[in-house]
Amino acid sequence: MTSLIPILSLLIFLPLVGALLVFALRQSASAARWLALAFGAAEFVLACAPLALDRQGTAQVGVPTGFFLYQDHGWIDRFGIRFTLGMDGISLVMVILTAFITIVAIIASWKVKERQGLYLSLLLALQGAVQGLFLSLDLFLFYLFWEAMLIPMLFLIGVWGTGRPVYSTIKFFLYTFVGSLLMLLAIIALYLMHGAQTESYTFALPALMHTTVPYQLGLWLFGAFLLSFAIKFPLFPLHTWQPDAYCDAPVAGTLMLASLLSKTAAYGLIRIAYPLFPEASRALTPLVYVVAVLGICYFAWVAFAQRDMKRMLAYSSVSHMGFVALGIAAWSPVAVSGALMQMVNHAITTGALFVMVGMLDERVESRDLSDFGGVWGKVPVLAFFFLIFNMASAGVPGLNNFVSELIVLVGVFKVAPAAALGAFLGSVLTLIYTVRLVQEVLFGKESKPTVLAEVSLREGSVLVLLAVVVVYLGVHPGPVLDLFKAPLELLLNK
Template sequence: MSIPILSILVFLPLAGCLLLLPAWNCRRLARPIALVVALTELTLALWLYASWKGLAVNPFPQGFLLLEDAPWIPAFGIRYTLALDGISLLMIMLTAIVFCVGLAVSWDSIKERTSLFLSMMLVMEAGIMGVFLALDLALFYLFWEMMLIPMFFLIGIWGHGRRLYSTLKFFLFTMSGSLLMLLAIIALHLLYAQQTGVSSFQLQELLKVQLPLETQLWLYAAFFLAFAIKFPLFPLHTWLPDAHTDAPTAGSVILAGLLLKTGSYALIRFGYPLFPQAAQMMTPLFYSLALIGIFYASLVAFAQQDMKRLIAYSSIGHMGYVAIGIAAWQPVALSGAIIQMANHGVTTAALFCMVGMLDERAHTREIAAFGGLWGKLPLWSFFFLLFAVTAMGVPGLNNFVGEFLILAGTIKSSPLVAVLAFCGIVFPLIYMVRLVQEVVFQKERQPLSLNDLNPREIGILAILALLDIWMGIHPAPLLEMLHVPVQLLTGGTP
């Protein structure tokens, strides 16, 4: 393919920022420009999905469907290398969908510095696209930092509550992990240069480095900490509830739908392949942190009175299952973990959208403030019930598929972990049923004059609902797309 479509996916949002300059003080013009850019990204991602089988006929090495490679900083062996396989294709589709949702849900709610807000969103989209496509570790690190900086501003400028506290906490956690990862990348680069006499940050070249186990453990620990903060794994999770609580709705949608997935994706793409022995040795620790996170986050979620904070804690629990699937490093479990990343991104984004819509109307997210919404807001209540049931992992909806595959794959190698994780599935049932009961069906606590969903909001939620249902009843196309890269990663035959 002669068209550099991967580069277009990365740089089109940055070009969109330039297009926003003439409309900097015109909110009505800036919003359509940003949305057109996001929809163009979505169109390109869907076109790649429609074309992936044709691209798979003549794949690049390591099963990549597309590869763009050029020298960037030759003195240090840094190259501009982007690549697409089934895993990254699923992630860029998720990215394109979630960003369209984020822009649409904030259409009327962001009334100040709108062009700056939209610019931050587009820069973040470019960074996340780059994270999911980069194969050079220096380039990956650039995109990794690029996606974080706009989130600081989204929370700090357009957030509410203790937004400065949450921004600072987010900054300290993420930057600490990022600096550790940077040191590990530099060390890996120097070790490769020492062994080969050639400078390189290319993943495929760094995979050839012969490392003693002790060195592997130190470098893997640095990568693992950086990615575990993003997951987030217990006990590195404490930044997430605060960030979600104080972020604007679009910020929470992007945070839950995408930023958490960059940590799990990076562990799959870089952490395990680069340090296989260290990863295997640390598997019991990985399992333990994931299980603790599932049970702890679920118990804390049950105690929450703020709907947004409850969903934030539920994200920690659901991402624990993704962690278990990765730790198993077995084809079925790993496929389930990757599918669950997409499932969680869609479902949790929808729940945060719905809480934001309710907050705009009632100016509160406290569970105790609501009740009887089924009679007052029937459309909102219908969608909320659907997404809550999806989050519970009910068969026929998307979360069930990912969790089932994770447990089915894990039970082969770690039966005890699979049994404990299965027991953890009960907890989302408890706190989500409680949430739905108190907000939707319980007797109205105080009179609230609320309007039901408008056409824009119905469109957003209907699309997310259809995705949940489609991924739940027909996940085969996505699993087929993941088959070759998952087999190659786990040492099997494609």
């Protein structure tokens, strides 16, 4: 359906307008903070608005099947480039997730000391780019937002980062830029091929789905998309930029990287790469299985060896993302729905842990495990939330990660039992390093006396909000899974 209110365009441009206004008020940190939070809250309300619409809809001429909100406007007609946006159940969940995580990032940035207005405006600009990517149905537009995400993130790491921010920024840029070039070449090749076959040159994703791609060429084009998305994911062995970027980025930057930017890569695989090249994707499925399982196990093992909590969580994050890759590779309704659910749960749980490590770092000015111990007896409220989110990350039943990882394992086991067993081994390793982290931080013996402050009202509100979502998705994931059902039926049958 089309709406009298251009909801999809507003979802993209509202944060961008907010970014400009916050930047204009950058001289007043207090005004910039509250204005950024107001725009973040407005975006979240707008993102949730489609939940009240009739998402079944009826078929309309020119509207791709399965999209209950759709906008199509001419842009660069000479080259077949249009401003085409669409929303189905998958993109709806991703849009809501983006709005929610951005609110958490804004509140987590409340005490940024230097150039806070600019910092918050970059967060809102990044949100607008991510929303645009999740809504794009034109491959040129998708690529534009894919590249646009890079700009605010580079500034967030390079200007407000710690450790070696310039090194991490350059490394992040080089990896993602190379991957982006490969994707661009594949998009142009597909564009030219479709035009030669139909005499209609277009970047419209629904039209490109009907392009006949020779098998050998399809392998190369799918490989280009796969490699580009694998870098941003990141998948083993293309991950070496990730620990540095995650550790050196400020708290909100790490939150956006881990919770959202990695999800854009997984979304690209599901929405674009696998439906466009079904034969090529099936041929390379064993490779993705191997890479995903190696990543789950290897990164869990490396996480166990870390003393820096943020670096430990960085490796833990990419290990958990291996379940997403595994579910996508299986390309079955159960496995892919589990992968999508894992994308949501990973964003919430890992994001919460990065926020909590930021809180501990702010209090002690250290992330080293050796500088902690006995936290449970000093700040029980903070310790309680730290325990909850670690339990969720470890896959404890009743919390969110358990549901999605179980669905992925069940779906993958039906088609690739060996891969499922390998991933299960990785989940056992996850439990080991999580227990070690909780033991040393909460119940271990501290090496030197430290004074910790209990969570403030601002911090507590964020932690309660995240904990409620963790528990809700753990005990009642049905509504989210239902949103994935209809779009997956269409994607898997293409």
